[in-house]
Amino acid sequence: MKKKILTLAAVVTLPFILLVMYLLASMASYSNTYDEIVSNMTVANNYNLNFKEEMDESLYKLVVGYVTLDTIETDKSLKNPYTLIDELRSEFTRLTAITTESESKLWLESLLRNIDTLEKRVDDIVDSISAGGRYNENIEKLDNNIYILTELIQDDIQYYIYYQTRYMDKVTDTLQDQIRRFMVVCSVLIGVLIIVVAVSAVMIVSGIIQPISQLNQATEKIAQGDFNARAQADSEDEVAELAVSFNKMAGSMQSLIDKVKEDERKMRKADLRLLQEQIQPHFLYNTLDTIVWLIESNEPDEAVTMVVTLSDFFREILSKGKEFISIKEEEKHISSYLQIQEMRYRDILEYDIQLDQVIYKYQILKLTLQPVVENALYHGIKYKRAKGCIHIHGEKEGDIIRLTVRDDGVGMDEEELEQLRQQIEKPCQETEKGFGLANVNERIHMYFGPEYGMKIQSQKGKGTTVEIVIPAILEAPVEKTGNDTAKVAEGGNSVNFDANKKIKSNPKQQNANKIIEGGRPQQEETGV
Known part of the structure; x- marks a missing residue:
């Protein structure tokens, strides 16, 4: 009976457990993807706001002689151009490795190429500054190379953010589609489960009640004095064991009754003999x-x-x-x-x-x-x-x-x-x-x-x-009837x-x- 009840419980709960696990897995996947996109966009947006301004300012002050490469980091408002380039390359190389959306990945690759070009142009300016006496040439390089490259890099970052935003919308739509499919599948499954559970419940309950009913009928016959009555139980459960024990009990009751009658007969005989002895x-x-x-x-x-x-x-x-x-x-x-x-x-x-x-x-x-x-x-x-x-x-x-x-x-x-x-x-x-x-x-x-x-x-x-x-x-x-005389x-x-x-x-x-x-x-x- 325990197995039957557990089977019925498994039939009812197992499909729902699988659906819930599927939904939880989808939600976890969406959450991980969403967090990853947000994290990538945060990094990209940070460079989008600061990189161009910091790079342009640092190179301009190098060209005009305000600072040198050795002393540029002493000014808290400035950063070494090579440090900025290395940081940018490192972060966006990592983003390229983890980005799966194709358009976003194309703009990251374009950004990395522009970073390489920017590093070369920075080398030209640093060499020119080291040679000395090329102020106008260096200013021209800033206007025609550096500023344009930093602007291109900024555009690459913005396009990356744009396509990541679109990808986020796509992921959200996919999740909503999954939820809608889940609701449809769940509704269908509930309908099927109602039918399956109803049929299974009838079969299982019948398998439990029928042997009990047969045992009850046999018990009534025994109570009426028919000690040949036997309970039939084909199920392999506790009721069947009870039926076997009941049948053994019924089988021994007649012999016990016969023994009691025999003992009573012997006792009556003994009482008669005792009476005769007296x-x-x-x-x-x-x-x-x-x-x-x-x-x-x-x-x-x-x-x-x-x-x-x-x-x-x-x-x-x-x-x-x-x-x-x-x-x-x-x-x-x-x-x-x-x-x-x-x-x-x-x-x-x-x-x-x-x-x-x-x-x-x-x-x-x-x-x-x-x-x-x-x-x-x-x-x-x-x-x-x-x-x-x-x-x-x-x-x-x-x-x-x-x-x-x-x-x-x-x-x-x-x-x-x-x-x-x-x-x-x-x-x-x-x-x-x-x-x-x-x-x-x-x-x-x-x-x-x-x-x-x-x-x-x-x-x-x-x-x-x-x-x-x-x-x-x-x-x-006892009722008294008077004195005996x-x-x-x-x-x-x-x-x-x-x-x-x-x-x-x-x-x-x-x-x-x-x-x-x-x-x-x-x-x-x-x-x-």
């Missing part, structure tokens, strides 16, 4: 067994409490199919999960949830904390064979939210910790263990970026700390409970745990 048959069977034994042990309140808690747990897991929930909802979910587990593992489990209420309104990926808490319970607290505690903490730090799950369970040594760190950085489908943690970490990376995610610290015998960092993004407002039929009567009710431990729960421990054997569960 609704484990063992967990559900054991919880239902606990409820049955509570009822058989005549502990209906504890059984109802556990049913409501289980209902809350599954309600939060499903979350109406939403990918994101509020941190407050996530807290409800993890609270329900821990309440159920606390009723089952009363003798070994304590927990503490401390989430800053400031972060309640921010969103979090569903099932972010539950797999981490489950891992802490089954791989930390349970193997401790003594009472342990799970601490859950969360706060906002600038533009991020930091969530921490810490347990005082058995912990891990350096080798085990490093293996787990490597596992959670893999795609969750490729993990051999720690699927739940890898799933959480992968989803955080996918939705928020690689700068967010999970970090694990652990010490053998002291416990494990899992830190989750996510961006602080406010939850989109759960109904449990007991003795033909229905009892309503608020789904968001906080459940606290009570002495009867301890009895329920004793029943569980002393009743049917519970099925073994494994962490995520």
Whole structure:
């Protein structure tokens, strides 16, 4: 495109530049010729005014004996005749060499011959004066030779000036003719240039706009979902390069879209698997067994409490199919999960949830904390064979939210910790263990970026700390439809409970745990 624009500019400007250069050259030539003529005429005119008078006076005073050749230059009003002749010959010899006008040159040649004759006549007078006693003869030579020759020389100079003046007029006429021709040629050239520039501009602009138009059409097709559209550009310019890049981009977009769809399918599959992992048959069977034994042990309140808690747990897991929930909802979910587990593992489990209420309104990926808490319970607290505690903490730090799950369970040594760190950085489908943690970490990376995610610290015998960092993004407002309720039929009567009710431990729960421990054997569960 740059070459095309430069070509158009050259087509427009080059002829005018040539014309201007021609005009400037003509003007410079005229100026030089004019200055030369003026300079020559000035020299000639100076001698025309002074030479005859100075020569005649100097020779007359030599003849009458007023001065001699030796003393003539002492008189400031007189000049040596030979000096005058030499100066005149020198100047007009130079003018002859530089004069080109033929008539002027003829009169200069005549002038130089007369100067030679005058020099001879001056020699005769000087010789006669040297011989002495020839006053009348010398006066006659002045009248008949010197005065006539100086007058002829003066006439030659005047004719030279006359013809130089005519030559100056001729040069001026020539310049005016050149200017007139220049104006005519310039007018014709402007007309031709207008046509040439118009045609060239149409061709060049068309060569620029047409590929851009084709590229625009291809872009519109791409925007409409036709990823087979390609831009055609035969010009060898930036637009052609852009078209090539566009075609490469269009060619890769379909594969990228397919890859995104595949990644989304995998993520949906992973989410489904994670959901299935949370609704484990063992967990559900054991919880239902606990409820049955509570009822058989005549502990209906504890059984109802556990049913409501289980209902809350599954309600939060499903979350109406939403990918994101509020941190407050996530807290409800993890609270329900821990309440159920606390009723089952009363003798070994304590927990503490401390989430800053400031972060309640921010969103979090569903099932972010539950797999981490489950891992802490089954791989930390349970193997401790003594009472342990799970601490859950969360706060906002600038533009991020930091969530921490810490347990005082058995912990891990350096080798085990490093293996787990490597596992959670893999795609969750490729993990051999720690699927739940890898799933959480992968989803955080996918939705928020690689700068967010999970970090694990652990010490053998002291416990494990899992830190989750996510961006602080406010939850989109949703329309509330009222409180959810759960109904449990007991003795033909229905009892309503608020789904968001906080459940606290009570002495009867301890009895329920004793029943569980002393009743049917519970099925073994494994962490995520």
